[in-house]
Amino acid sequence: xxxxxxxxxxxxxVEFDRYEKALNENDVSTLNAIFRDDPRTIRYGGTExxxxxxxxxxxxxxxTPPGTRTITKTVISxxxxxxxxxxxxxxxxxxxxxxxxxxxxxxxxxxxxxxVAAHVSMIDDA
Numbered sequence: 001x002x003x004x005x006x007x008x009x010x011x012x013x014v015e016f017d018r019y020e021k022a023l024n025e026n027d028v029s030t031l032n033a034i035f036r037d038d039p040r041t042i043r044y045g046g047t048e049x050x051x052x053x054x055x056x057x058x059x060x061x062x063x064t065p066p067g068t069r070t071i072t073k074t075v076i077s078x079x080x081x082x083x084x085x086x087x088x089x090x091x092x093x094x095x096x097x098x099x100x101x102x103x104x105x106x107x108x109x110x111x112x113x114x115x116v117a118a119h120v121s122m123i124d125d126a
C-alpha cells in the first residue's frame with residue numbers, strides 16, 4: 001500500500017480547506033455536501049452523537065454557529081489513493097481556555113472526496 005502519496009494528500013487538503021472555510025462562514029450547504037450522504041456516515045461532536053447523513057444534516061441546519069476558529073497542527077495522511085485521515089487542533093475565539101480536536105475519515109467516491117466519519121471534542125488548554 002502506498003502511504004502519503006503527495007497528489008492524494010494535496011487533493012484531500014483542498015477538500016479539508018473547503019470544509020474549514022465553509023465551517024467558518026456557516027455555509028451549511030457546502031458542509032452538508034462534504035459529508036457522505038449515507039446512513040453509515042457518523043459524526044461525534046462535543047455534545048452530540050449523529051448517526052447517518054440525515055441526522056448530520058438536521059444538526060447543521062438547526063445549530064447556532066459557534067463562531068470562527070483557528071486551526072493548528074493539521075496532519076493529513078493518505079492510505080492508497082482512495083482513503084485519508086485529516087486531524088487538526090483548533091481554538092475558538094469564543095472559548096479561549098479550550099482546545100478542540102477534530103478527526104475526519106475521507107474516502108474518494110465517484111462524486112469526489114467525502115467525509116464518512118468525524119469526531120470533534122474539546123479539552124482544557126493546558
